[in-house]
Amino acid sequence: MNLAHLHLLLNHFPTVGMIVGLGVFVVAIAAKSDDLKRASLLIFFGIALLSIPTFASGTAAELALAKTPEVSTAMIATHETAAFLALGVMELTGALAWLGLWQYRRMSRLPQGTLVAVLLAGLVTFGLMARAANIGGEIRHPELRANTAPVETAAANPPLARVIGDAMVNLKWGWPASETVHFIGLCLLFGVVLLVDLRMLGFMKGIPYSTLHKLLPWGVLGFGVNVVTGILFFIGAPPDFYVNNPVFIWKLALILVAGANALYFTVFEHAWTVGAGDAPPLAARVAAASGIVLWTGVIFCGQMLPFFGHSF
Numbered sequence: 001m002n003l004a005h006l007h008l009l010l011n012h013f014p015t016v017g018m019i020v021g022l023g024v025f026v027v028a029i030a031a032k033s034d035d036l037k038r039a040s041l042l043i044f045f046g047i048a049l050l051s052i053p054t055f056a057s058g059t060a061a062e063l064a065l066a067k068t069p070e071v072s073t074a075m076i077a078t079h080e081t082a083a084f085l086a087l088g089v090m091e092l093t094g095a096l097a098w099l100g101l102w103q104y105r106r107m108s109r110l111p112q113g114t115l116v117a118v119l120l121a122g123l124v125t126f127g128l129m130a131r132a133a134n135i136g137g138e139i140r141h142p143e144l145r146a147n148t149a150p151v152e153t154a155a156a157n158p159p160l161a162r163v164i165g166d167a168m169v170n171l172k173w174g175w176p177a178s179e180t181v182h183f184i185g186l187c188l189l190f191g192v193v194l195l196v197d198l199r200m201l202g203f204m205k206g207i208p209y210s211t212l213h214k215l216l217p218w219g220v221l222g223f224g225v226n227v228v229t230g231i232l233f234f235i236g237a238p239p240d241f242y243v244n245n246p247v248f249i250w251k252l253a254l255i256l257v258a259g260a261n262a263l264y265f266t267v268f269e270h271a272w273t274v275g276a277g278d279a280p281p282l283a284a285r286v287a288a289a290s291g292i293v294l295w296t297g298v299i300f301c302g303q304m305l306p307f308f309g310h311s312f
């Protein structure tokens with residue numbers, strides 16, 4: 001199995017996941033159910049994570065079809081641009097959903113502003129994802145196309161992601177500046193991970209979790225910065241640069257699991273009950289230890305990219 005197979009496996013999750021997430025969210029608002037609201041926020045966050053490998057694996061599917069003459073490269077370019085736009089708004093929805101989960105933990109309610117923002121961003125994401133998926137389906141099914149206009153339009157226009165990626169690479173300072181920002185994001189993220197996880201492992205016992213959790217948005221900001229700069233590297237590099245590298249596949253997989261692990265400290269009760277001097281419960285210790293291992297794995301894979309495959 002390679003990343004092209006993964007694209008075929010994952011590519012319906014963002015659209016179907018958004019239908020499920022939005023459905024639960026609307027029912028939650030109508031039924032005034034906080035539990036359902038939190039469930040839908042979790043779904044949005046999960047789908048935002050899953051959309052990253054869905055997007056990256058699309059490039060492998062594109063490469064796999066490169067020598068298939070009956071497949072229109074222009075159609076793939078149209079699909080790529082649609083997917084890129086959808087991915088951008090999806091990640092915004094995921095960030096807002098995380099904010100909602102964190103605010104809920106702090107205030108025991110979801111502020112109206114966040115609720116409206118998640119709903120609007122979710123609806124736009126669904127529309128864009130459905131459009132990207134629809135065009136993706138037409139790549140192999142020309143009989144489904146209403147007309148060939150999008151194909152011709154795309155032939156004249158390279159994919160948006162490629163335009164942005166090339167612009168970044170052609171700027172003399174583009175790549176080094178993105179690397180610098182990527183490292184600042186990494187420090188922010190891993191710094192917060194270490195502080196929270198070490199406290200949950202029993203260090204710095206004087207600090208209650210009610211103080212420590214205020215750092216979580218900084219960690220998520222670091223993660224967001226690294227998603228954006230990571231996507232810039234991905235779209236700036238030649239298409240086969242990362243997708244054929246096994247370490248990149250490991251990095252993507254670890255990001256998914258580590259992201260889910262980080263949710264534990266936002267959503268679950270255990271950590272939030274730890275006061276000054278308290279020993280954290282076993283579940284929190286296990287989550288903390290695995291969090292440090294997982295994020296170290298992500299950093300290790302990032303560092304090892306130049307030494308495996310033919311990236312760099």
Ligand code: HEM
Pocket residue numbers: 007008011012014015051054055056057058059060061062065076077079080083084086087129132133134136137138139140
């Ligand atoms: C979040 C982003 C993306 C979503 C939701 C998505 C969704 C889809 C869907 C639903 C299909 C149709 C699968 C089928 O026929 O059963 C598809 C196919 C395809 N996608 Fe994507 N896609 C995304 C990103 C990308 C990207 C960035 C590329 C790179 C150019 C890409 C390249 C392809 C290719 C080449 C196919 C045809 C695969 C085949 O039938 O062999 N996709 N995609």
